[in-house]
Amino acid sequence: MIPVLGSISLSLALGLSAISIFLFSVFLKNADYRFFIAGWRGAVAISALSILATFLLLNELLISNFDISYVAHYTSIETPTFYKITALWAGQSGSLLFWLFILSVYTLIVLFQYKNSYTRLMPWVIIVLVIVQAFFLVLVNVIENPFSPTNADFVVVNGNGLNPLLQNLTMAIHPPTLYLGYVGFTIPFAFAIAALITKDTGSVWIRSIRRWTLIAWLFQSAGIILGGWWAYQELGWGGYWAWDPVENASFMPWLTGTAFLHSIIIQEKKGMLKTWNMILIMITFTLCIFGTFLTRSGVMSSVHSFAVSNLGPVFLGFIAIILLVGTYLVIDRASILKSEKRIESFTSRESGFLFNNVIFVVICFAVFWGTIFPVLSEAVQGEKITVGAPFFNQVNVPIGLLLLLFTGIGPLLAWRRTSKEALIRNFTIPILFGIAVFIACFFLGIRETTLISFPLTGFVAAAILIEFHRGTQSRSKRFNEPFFTALKTLISRNRSRYGGYIVHLGIVFMFIGFSGHAFDSELEFAMKTGEIKEFDGYKFELVSITPTERPNHIAWIAGLNIWDQENQLVTRLFPEKRVYFHKDPNPDKRQPHSELDIHSTLVKDIYTIFSGVDMEQQIAYLKIMINPLVWWVWFGGYVLIFGTMIALWPVKEH
Amino acid sequence: MNLIFLISLTSLFVILVWYIVSPILEGTTNIPEQINQDELMRKKTVLMRQIKELEMDHHIGNISNEDFIDNRNGLKNEISKLLENIN
Structure with missing residues (x-):
């Protein structure tokens, strides 16, 4: 009965997604608020049914109901209870249902968060979320139903069991964490599309999604770090990053998501980069769907190839629709996306942010190219040419170091333009510190890339610490506070900014770890x-x-x-x-x-x-x-997560 | 057993349909005023926060005097416009 109920829940949710979109269309046409509420309730019901279906599958996994094909494929009687739960995302249909589950939880939060604060964006935000839910509902209803019965003319007494590589605590946490990141970017994407459709491209949508973007970014970062930790602890080749296609798939949206997190600051403060922000969030979301496609389609050979299927064309079709609609909207709304101000000086914080954005996107493009090249070469030449770690390292290490340099330079620059005196005042200590580290490294016999990376980490760390010092000193003078009280208040009152600097410090620690690889x-x-x-x-x-x-x-x-x-x-x-x-x-x-x-x-x-x-x-x-x-590397990861949580923590309004 | 299951399923379906359709039968047609007011208050809070951040940037030396006055006046004007619409 339960598998039937699961299938019916998913079918009902799919049907309701069409009804919900219809109700919102009536609302948008007639401005009749009753239809907004009805559509809103429809969206709640879709999410509730999807969540119900997920719990039903979980129940079947726990009771080892091998009449369900998915349960028989990914668990056995011997599988420990904990790994029966994690089997939910071990296979194709389960992980697609899990994607839908997370999206449904996020959607419910958005629906109730904005229940009493209607904005013009909301109907469109919900419509976009429901469309994405509908896409995954089509997948789990039509192509990969997790409740499909086992195809056997005998009683299945035991299942295949879970892949041993997945029977590891880190691997149990890594996929859901990464999924929370992937799926989380749907929310800012929905707001972006809503802003474009309603032509409300000011800062309202940016303010609405900053926290959501940070949440998605936090999980994406934690997921990537956990993935590295798992590879290091479990795969036994001594490394944590192999530029595997699926690793790259998670890294690409992280790169564009990071760029987006930086560039929305410019839009919020200066009204610039509006088009760029729209493009960035669309690329980020598209890359999230692309990442799910890479993991689930089996198109690439990878250590993550736990699933091989024919989902490819459906995913590619969805990606094409996102890109077409997004591109049309950006072109059509070009006039309202114009910047309110221009970058006036090369030595301004705005230009620092822009350079950092360009570098993120360049790295993303290099990773994307290297990832899809084997597929392209096979399609064009009939021969699969594999692009390995040497290519990625050769291209990305120098660009990564440039990015690290800008992580240090950015906070030292003033908005609009930095005077010569301020440049000298702000840069002297970090540069001297970087030089000192260079000399120390040189005499220790360190050569090649690490002779650049270690001094750079020294420069950036000094730049960040100086920024903390300047802020604390300013506060100490203004409010006559002791240094440590001023530091504590500075961070707690400006969590977004100083949390961000702590994240940068985490990145510095991680670069120290990366350099050790040499x-x-x-x-x-x-x-x-x-x-x-x-x-x-x-x-x-x-x-x-x-x-x-x-x-x-x-x-x-x-x-x-x-x-x-x-x-x-x-x-x-x-x-x-x-x-x-x-x-x-x-x-x-x-x-x-x-x-x-x-x-x-x-x-x-x-x-x-x-x-x-x-x-x-x-x-x-x-x-x-x-x-x-x-x-x-792991310590830097902890610092990065800690910094993001500080940035996320709500500020008390006084 | 099958009958109970079918009845439960039908009940679930009816409850769902009622939950979604009922606002159309009994709700209000206009967007409630209080909802708009809450949104304006939220916007005001965000703008006040931006002024605070601007003041901090100015004290640290990340923004020139001229820009500071310009931006602060811009934000204050935005708040004034909002206040006109807040009851």
Whole structure:
């Protein structure tokens, strides 16, 4: 009964989306408020039904109802309860339903947030949200129904189980976090379209969506960082970013979303960049849909290819509609999108913001080109030419460093123009600090790109700290407050701005971590228990190989003692070699997996992978990697999230 | 069991239809005045916040005197216009 109820809920929601749009059309034609309320209620009902359907599928996953194909494909009796919940977004139809679920929750929040504050934008905002919901409802009703029955002429007693790579806490959190980001950009997009249609392109829509954009950006950032963390902890190649197509798919809307977050400040303060903002949010939303398409269509080979399907044409059609409608509206409304002022000086904050925006978009284009090139080359030449990490690094590292430079320069510039005296006053200390770091790095023997990146992080960090100092000092003088009281009040009264600076500081820390990649080293070897191998200033002793059996896999645990040159024990690590579905009579279904172990410090990570075992000979095949400064990537991530939360926190009005 | 399920389903459908259609049968045709007033108050709050930010930028030295006076007057004018429409 429950699967039937789930399917009916989704069908009803799809039907209601058409009715809701019709009711809003009547309202827009006759200005009869009763139809607005009816349309609004229709939108509430669509969201409620979509949420209901999601909970129904979740229930079926938890009770292991293998009569549903999705449940049989992605869970088994042995799957732990927690991973039965995460199986909701492990497969194609479930993850599409999950997209719809998040959008429905967001839509409900918007609907109730603006229930008593009608603006001319609202009917169109709701219409756009309902159209996006309708698109996903078509997918889950017509193409990928998560409640489809299992196609078997026998009773299915057990399911396939969840992919072992997905049986990891980070991987359980990473997709929903990323989805919260992807889907979150629908709200600013809806407001942008509404502003264009109603020709109300002033600052009202910008003010309405700033917080929503930040929320989406926060989740997108956290999702990307968690994805990197998962790759680092789980995939066992020692890195956190491989320029994989699906990673790129999440990175592209982040880039344009970040550019948008910066450029709306210019529109709010100066009435400039109106067209640019419209284009940016449309590209961001389109890239979010494109990202979902890349993940779900199977068009690209990727470590994320958990799903292969024929959703491609539908997604591409939707993307084409968004782009066509968006482009038409921007061209048609060009006259009302003209800037109220012009950039007057090269050394102004406005131009700093503009440069930073251009750099974001250039990086996004480079990533986009590298991502779709294999598909294009296959379509045109019949041969798939893969673009790997070297291309992305070669193009993006220098542009990324330029972006880092502008992160430091921007806050030091004044609005409209910066006088010569102010330039000297504001830039002297950060430049001196950058030079000091350069000299220190040079004498430490650091060369090539890192000789630029480390001094740049020094310059930017100094610039940010100076901005905090200037603000605090100004407040201290004006209100006669002690320094730390002034600093606290400065941040709490100007959360958006200083939260933003904390985010920049997080980015600086992350760049320190990225730079550490230049000093990575690794060694692969086989060793017997009791043997010791020396590598990169450490001694690795294999103490034991212990076999163990757990509910859903069998594992061999290598006990490694790691000593420094003075024979002091640094740490003990226990990487594992696992085989999932080991009880399956079909050997092809057994899945080997290496569960690595890491000793992480501020300076470097000792990363151990247990890649193979010979129990008869008591031999372990190990790979050891020494990865300097990786800790700073995750620390920077925390700082970035903390800063965004400060920026998001509501300010008390006095 | 099937009958109970069918009745529940039909009830759900009827409730949904009533929930959506009822405002058309009994609601007011004009946009309520209070809703417009709330929106104007919200706009006023945002403009006041912008003035505060502008003052801070001026104190830190991120904006010249001339620009500060210009922008502040612009924002104050906007607030004045809003106040005319707020009851």
